[in-house]
Amino acid sequence: MDSSTGDAKVAPEDKEKWMNTQWRPASEKMEEVIAVVLADVVASESRQRAIQARHYPQFECSLTGLICAVAEHWASGEPGWLYTTRSRSKTKGSRYRPQIYSASYPKLQDELSECGWIDLRKGDQGPESVLKSRTTLRASPRLRQLLTEHDISFYDFQLAPVSEVIELRTTKDFKSKEYELVEYSDTDEALKMRAQMDRIHAALLDADIVCIDTDCDDRQRTMKRIFNNSDLSCAGRLYGGFWQPMSDTQRxxxxxxxxxxxxxxDYDQMSLAIAYGLSGLPLPEGDLYLIDGLSRLVDREPRPTVKQVVNAMFNRKTPLTEYPKGVAPLTYQGGEEVYPARWLAEAIREKHAPIADWFEQGRGLELQRRDSDIAVDVLLKLIDDGIVALPVHDAFIVPLSKKDYVRSVMIDTFQEHIGGEVKVSEKLPPIISIAA
Known part of the structure; x- marks a missing residue:
């Protein structure tokens, strides 16, 4: 996010952007640049103090990440500065701490500046400050010259996975939607999930994936599993890939x-299919979000609203009497009178009476944990078969020639996890769709 003061416009050369700590070398050329800088700083530092062997790996990681961040920013042609931290509270030990942070991270900034590899502007965050500022940095003329000599470009960098790919959050505050990150023990389950994410990332980073949209950075391929309510049994869906914010048409x-x-x-009506399967019941025929006669009463196609209300009923713990926040109420045809939410909720309970005990019991995150486990398993099976897939919760972007095989893997994996029935729909590129 760019910073500004008040409403005044900030000149491009003065803009500040958060420093991405995950950039790493993606080519031998960039590794050579890192080696030059590393050797120079070590030689300079040797006249002051020796780096203890046990601290060297962290020192090298921090230097690599910081130099890659400012070099990538320069190679991408962006003006301005990157802001970072010198705060000990942000660099202290935590599983969520970026890998390049350590107690000596502020000193490394000073050393790189003294050696002429970065331009550094130290922020003023003291309690007595009237106008506080952030610490910012950028590639120095010396580093830019070295990058030019090695012909470094945008594609000599790649994004490493975040420091912790299994993220546990507290319950969101109802009003602010804020949450805290939760430290947790490395159980066998957590270690297994982390190893699975490592395999998925290795495959994605090595894959031939291209996005022609210049607003999307197709190097951003790493993700994390996010769990909620301070409980690793709640949710666990994958977030972070460049493809996730895109629309299906763009994809x-x-x-x-x-x-x-x-x-x-895409798994069709996944949450309902899981609930029926875990209840040992057959999946009803037809569209599970279709309420008989409702379309004749209301002024627009009700299916999207029904789907949103079903999901809300899975997540809430009390009877639904009003439309959930963000869901536009259905209104009767020919007028502005709202079709009551409680009637819609009752119609949903009646349609899905065999699984009514799943509604309004706060079981939505349990369902998400189930569908996220299925998604991870599908990805791992496809990797074993040499197939690259990009997950969007319970959907997968796959090579066109592999779609029929992927469909069979998705159905088989669902049945292994849930034991019930599920349907899989497909969306094809425009030319293929027209021809079909």
């Missing part, structure tokens, strides 16, 4: 995998 038109167009395969 189909702008992404290629191994030089191929892609298809999107």
């Amino acid at each position: 189909l038109e702008e992404i290629s995998i191994n030089g191929e167009d892609v298809a999107i395969l």
Whole structure:
């Protein structure tokens, strides 16, 4: 996020952007640059104090991440500065602390500045400050010259996974939507999930994935599993890939995998399918979000609203009497009178009476944990078969030629986890869709 003072416009050369601590070398050329800087700083530091062997790996990691961050910023052509921290409270030990942070991270900034590799502006965060500022840095002329000599460009960098790919959060505050990160023990389950994410990231980082949309950075391929309510049994969906904020239309038109167009395969009505399966009941025929006769009463297609209300009923612990926040109420045809939310909730309970005990019991995050485990398992099976897939919760972006095989893997994996029935729909690129 760029910073500004009041409403005044900030000149491009003065803009400040958060420093991404995950940039790492993606080429031998950039590794050579890091080696030059590392050797110079070590030689300079040797005249002051020796680096203890046990601290050297962290020192090298911190230097690599910091130099890659300012070098990538310069190579991408962005003006301005990157802001970072010198706060000990932010660099102290935590599983969520960026890998490049350590107690000596502020000193490393000073050393790189003294050696002429970065331009550094120290922030003023003291309690007596009237106008506080952030610490900012950028590639120095000396570093820019070295990068130019090695012909470093945008694609000589890659994003490493975040320091902790299994993220546990507290329950969100009802009003502010804020949460805290929770420290947790490395149980066998947590270690297994982390190892699974490592395999997925290794495959994605090595894959031939291209996005032609210049607003998307197709190097951003790493994700994390996010759990809620301070409980690793709640949620666990994957977030972070460049493809996730895109629309399905953008994904189909702008992404290629191994030089191929892609298809999107999506589990249909996943939460309901899981609830029926875990209850040992057959999946009803037809559209599970279709309420008989409702479309004749209201002024727009009700299915999207029904889907949102079903999901809300899975998550809440009290009877639904009002439309959830963010859900536009259905209104009767020919007028502005609202179709009552409690009637819609009752119609949903009646349609899905066999699984009514799943509604309004706060079990939504349990369902998300189930669908996220299925998604991870699908990804791992496809990796074993040499197939790259990009997950969007319970959907997968896959090479067009592999879509039928991926569909079979998705159905088989669902049945292994849940034991019930599920349907998988597909979306194809525009040209293929028209031809079909």
